[in-house]
Amino acid sequence: MELVFLGTSAGVPSKERNVSSIALKLLEEQNSIWLFDCGEATQHQILHTSIKPRKINNIFITHMHGDHIFGLPGLLSSRSFQGGDDLLTIHGPPGIKEFVETNLRASGTHLTYPLSIQEVEKGQSISKGSFTVEVEKLDHGIPCFGYRVKEADKPGELLVAKLMERGIMPGPIYKKIKENDSVETHDGQLLKREDFIGKKKKGRVVTIFGDTRLPEKFQEFAKNSDVLVHEATFEHSKEETAKQYFHSTTTQAARLAKQSNSRKLIITHISSRYQAEDDNWLLEEARKIFPDTEIATDLSHIKIEAL
Amino acid sequence: MELVFLGTSAGVPSKERNVSSIALKLLEEQNSIWLFDCGEATQHQILHTSIKPRKINNIFITHMHGDHIFGLPGLLSSRSFQGGDDLLTIHGPPGIKEFVETNLRASGTHLTYPLSIQEVEKGQSISKGSFTVEVEKLDHGIPCFGYRVKEADKPGELLVAKLMERGIMPGPIYKKIKENDSVETHDGQLLKREDFIGKKKKGRVVTIFGDTRLPEKFQEFAKNSDVLVHEATFEHSKEETAKQYFHSTTTQAARLAKQSNSRKLIITHISSRYQAEDDNWLLEEARKIFPDTEIATDLSHIKIEAL
Ligand SMILES: [Zn+2]
Ligand SMILES: [Zn+2]
Secondary structure, three states: OEEEEEEOEEOOOOOOOOOOEEEEEEHHHHOEEEEEOOOOOHHHHHOOOOOOHHHEEEEEOOOOOHHHHOOHHHHHHHHHHOOOOOOEEEEEOOOHHHHHHHHHHHOOOOOOOOEEEEEOOOOOEEEEOOEEEEEEEOOEOEOOEEEEEEEOOEOOOEOHHHHHHOOOOOOHHHHHHHHOOEEEOOOOOEEEHHHHEOOOEOOOEEEEOOOOOOHHHHHHHHOOOOEEEEEOOEOHHHHHHHHHOOOOEHHHHHHHHHHOOOOOEEEEOEEOOOOHHHHHHHHHHHHHHOOOEEEOOOOOEEEOOOO | OEEEEEEOEEOOOOOOOOOOEEEEEEHHHHOEEEEEOOOOOHHHHHOOOOOOHHHEEEEEOOOOOHHHHOOHHHHHHHHHHOOOOOOEEEEEOOOHHHHHHHHHHHOOOOOOOOEEEEEOOOOOEEEEOOEEEEEEEOOOOOOOEEEEEEEOOEOOOEOHHHHHHOOOOOOHHHHHHHHOOEEEOOOOOEEEHHHHEOOOEOOOEEEEOOOOOOHHHHHHHHOOOOEEEEEOOEOHHHHHHHHHOOOOEHHHHHHHHHHOOOOOEEEEOEEOOOOHHHHHHHHHHHHHHOOOEEEOOOOOEEEOOOO
């Protein structure tokens, strides 16, 4: 599980930061890659990574502003050209289906793979193999969604040393112990599963917010994220401006991370009013409240380790 | 008058070549810039030039394939953001108006400037100040147009030395000579304009083709171009493939340049099957037939000088 930030700017591209897109690599888990938003030139950014467009099988769109969707038609076309055959599913706000279909039709684009477009709604839970994606509606003036990606918990491991101590040697019985509440051995011992199974391993949680103002309202949704990705379009002192434009500040993102008991915060969607040299103090504003914060830059990536 | 090649690839972007777009800088002539096609990430390419989006006041689209139009919504939005107030006119094939309007509506984009979208047709002549743009329909499977940009001829200059030789000194009479077929001087000389005006200066002609097969059919349209810009998606030996996919080869573009008596040919829209190291031999194929050929690369530019 790894996040790759393909575009980290707000509204317009700059030389340093492209408009929004984030890849979530699930190569070990599902041999697939998911995309969150797809601003213009996302496919160009991908050319500078090891990501293969044909491995992208789910795209989640937070909202319909141009800097989050204008790269979609081109990416879909190129995925065809680059030998994609597998189903691709796009999840997004109302209007996403018409947007994609109109663009493909107008450009005479015929995809070589099946495309499914699903409009999401608040409270929905989307199941994808061993992952579940929960959908929350944010506060951005137009319909805008956040996605909480939750890996299924893994059952604990068999406590082999403990079994062997009791004289129970590896064999078909190990499978039985794992799969039943209790098992009787040949020599009449009653073994309870709970005594021979280690602690279950909690699945990882990555919560990716779309654009929003007043993010602290969404504490519950962000709760216990291993990685929380949140916009910080503005600096701390611009809280009023942020509210007016339906965006968040560095500090608000950090407060959300703290209040939601998240492990790590990554701020992104940085206004093009800020230059590369501003990254440090913007980051410091957030770290004052939530020390384990990073500021995303284009093509930066972060592995999400289980606890 | 200067051409800047913003994207020179066919179909999909590569690391070296972006998809189609060409800027025609008319800064001295009209303080404006025209764009021909607008593939995805054209606005990103512009960030690496001195071009100001607000100076772009005309965009000509050759056809509706995605690699020629998917950058339009983003460029239009960013032009707003970067302080464009002046009218922008888009000229293009049927469908361009619906495409642009749907994208702006879907993304909730409100432009800060007036936008006019004009659908073109074969044989049309569009007047733009001292330039005229003629429209030809090409052979690309879907409606696809070429644009011939013709600068108005400039009247000849007054032959001042000759006038002074005859004792006619600079003064208001010079203006009269320029503006009338003949003028009588105070001392009764009859001066015919044709005797005192130099040769008129022919306006420059830049012809920009869209994608097409069998380009030699369009000799008349390309006639006497100072600069002819033409696609060469395929190498010489792939003439059959080119025909099948409605494209041209290096050689066909060169033959068109020769037969149309053009001064200079620039080939572009190079298939991504070719690498940077193939440029030389592709160019040589064309030069064998038309020596004054160049192959466009991204961000290359060429001044168009009058003869
Ligand atoms: Zn945004
Ligand atoms: Zn093309």
